[in-house]
Amino acid sequence: MRKNMRLGVCYYPEHWEESLWEEDLLRMRDYGIDTIRIGEFAWSLFEPTEGVFDFSMFDRFLALTEKTGMQVIMGTPTATPPIWLTERYPEVLNATADGTLYRHGLRRHYNYNSKKYQELSTRIVTRMGEHFGHHPMVIGWQIDNEINCETPEFHSEADHAAFREYMKDKYETLENLNEKMGGNVWSQRYTEWDQVTLRRPTVNGHYNPHLLLEEKRFFSESAIWFCRMQCDILRPLIGDAFLTTNGIFDNLDYTRLMQGLDFLCYDSYPNFALAMDRSGQEDPLFLDRKWSKNLSVVRALCAPFGIMEQQGGANGWTGRMEAPMPRPGQLRLWTFQSIAHGADFISFFRWRTAPYGTEIYWHGLLDYDNYPGNRRMQELAEISRDMHKLPVEPGQYLARIAVLRNYDNEWDAALDKWHERVEKVSERGLFEAAQLLHEPMDYLYMNESVTPEQLKKYDLVIWPHATILEDRYVDVLRSYMETGGQVMFGARTGYKDAFGRCPMRPMGFGAAELAGIRIEDYTFIGPYDEPGMAEMDGTSIEMPVFNDVLLASEGTQVEARYSSNYYKGKPAIVSRTCGQGRIWYVGSAFSRKTAMCLLKKLGFGEPYQAYLTLPEECELAVRGNLCFVLNYGRNAAGITVHEEMQDVLLCKQVVGQQQIAPFDVRVYALPETGK
Ligand code: GAL
DSSP: OOTTOOEEEEOOGGGSOHHHHHHHHHHHHHTTOOEEEEOTTOHHHHSSBTTBOOOHHHHHHHHHHHHHTOEEEEEOOTTSOOHHHHHHOGGGBOBOTTOOBOOSSSSOOBOSSOHHHHHHHHHHHHHHHHHHTTOTTEEEEEOSSSTTOSOSOOOSHHHHHHHHHHHHHHHOSHHHHHHHTTTTGGGOOOSSGGGOOSOOOOSSSOOOHHHHHHHHHHHHHHHHHHHHHHHHHHGGGSTTOEEEEEEOOSSOOHHHHGGGSSEEEEEEOTHHHHHTOOSSOSOGGGSGGGHHHHHHHHHHHSSSEEEEEEEOSOOOOSSSOOOOOOOTTHHHHHHHHHHHTTEEEEEEEOSBOOSSSTTTTSOOSBOTTOOTTOHHHHHHHHHHHHHTTSOSSOOOBOOSEEEEEOHHHHHHHHHOHHHHHHHHHHHHHHHHHHHHTTOOEEEEEOOTTOOHHHHTTOSEEEETTOSBOOHHHHHHHHHHHHTTOEEEEOTTOSOBOTTSOOOSSOTTHHHHHHHTEEEEEEEEOOTTSOOOEEEETTEEEEOOSEEEEEEEOTTOEEEEEEOSSTTTTSEEEEEEEETTEEEEEESSOOOHHHHHHHHHHTTOSOTTTTTEEOOTTEEEEEETTEEEEEEOSSSOEEEEEEEEEEETTTTEEEEEEEEEOTTOEEEEEOSSSOO
16 A cells, blocks of 8 residues: 555545635645545546547646645546447346346446457546556556446346356366256256356246356456456556555455455445444444444455545435434544554545435535535544554554455355355354454455465464365365464354365365264254253353254364253364364354353453453454554443553553543554564
8 A cells, every 4th residue: 555645535526616626625635635536437528429538627637636736546437337338339238137237327237248348448448547547646546436336246148158158168068067067956957058147037036056156256257357457458557556446345256356456445334334224123332333344354355455435424325225424423433443454545435425416315524515614524634633643554453363254155155045044143243252352353265375374373263154165275274273273163164065065075074074073963943942052161152043963083072062952962062182273163153152152261352451451332453553442332431551551642641541432532552562
């Protein structure tokens, strides 16, 4: 990430009278904004009719950025093809699975595989690169906008044809394809390559699950290809400007997408976490704080990262979502939530609220009336002052625990209800337990490039439900354990191959072999069953959602036995020495309580207790030697500072009892680096 980028805002010169531009830029500068993003939806202005280019409006605007010293991130406009394009070349449009075309009127209605769209995108991106590539104020480029947002699925004719080629390349023969897709079930054998397509409508919407897994991989590959095509065009045209894109969305393997980019940006709207729950039953400890889970996923993909769109006001489209105006202090809290989790650049969406269009309720910092003294602008001023008290690069996020994930399993869980049930509970349970124990936690994506060395910085890695568990990953984990690491698996580990089939092999695959267990029986916990419970160290532990009933071989330690249902007394949690480390197998999903119990048993929780005692309402995140304490609560929180430390935002040394107001933030500099 560039060092001279810190605070930004998204701006749309095309939405405003030109007479406002300079004043807007000067005001932004007054608030410490050094970088703006522009251009990402302006194709119909850049190329008003086919092959006719007009960059004059943006030239005039860029001249003002030069005058005011404002750096620019230029967006490529491929998320919004103009109507002349989609009407003349309807093959560029995306379609539903039943072939209905998505028409003009919104955005992201194109597909990545149409040759025509690739040709016209190549031309506009080339022209923009040539025209703006060496402008002194253009320091970086955003590719497209939110690749795979609005829909991550593509079923145009161009996609069906490209999918066929993808399957030919991968499976080579129809015989092989039929075997891997389970063609003998329900007479689904293909006899010609032309018959191979993406999902089409079926009787009740369900479809061959192996093909659906390939469909997701294909959507991801198509998006990556399209993004990389633009990177390849721009690289030679833009000098040392950077390439990024904003995410993150479904059906897209960002570990691969990242390979063509300099860094990743995230669009952070914590209001989604609030708006998603309308029941009012949500645990008040985890409303907007839930967003930290998403930010941790982004950090796993790119650290440090940027925030291209940080929520700047209330959210809503005219036809979608109502969410309240952020309360006093909340914009600042959410900004620090991003920074605490690894963002070094924060750009707000957007400068001023749109006066027309679909997004008139997706508020910017300023309201329609442009009144400079509004509450959000005052908060921006405070954020700007705060950010200048922090180092430009606050350092790496520090965690002792990593939760492993990978795209095969993420996508399998999105398709397979059995997988989804355990995954959802555990994703939330592990995150919440780590949060409440103030035990910072990373995610780590397992792919072919991960080495045992990379895992070594963690004392424990947990792979909750790797239903697709390839032996190569077990090898990496085994090497990590050889030198002292601890690995924990949950129920439903290792019973599917890379095609999503269940091969005739003892369940648990390599994980069960290393743990010295056999999974002799398994079941969901049904409505008429007793809750899944086990006894561990003389107390009860919740074994929720699904129970693997284990048989332990010699040398495997039974840590807990089931205490409910027909498998009462059978092993529920086991562990076994592996080199200098240890492997754990937990026969259920991880609820918050289960995860808390296990983490405590393994000695985790409150790693910074020598310095700080925090209530549950506060999140703790540590970057380098900076401890970020975030109060999401509606009430003031009391914390204790045990050793004198610098309060970075209040600019003074503190020790003893401290009060953090609702939505307030503290940043303490630890007396020495590390724990
Ligand atoms: C993002 C998008 C922005 C804007 C914002 C509010 O997803 O990148 O262009 O639409 O949401 O809806």
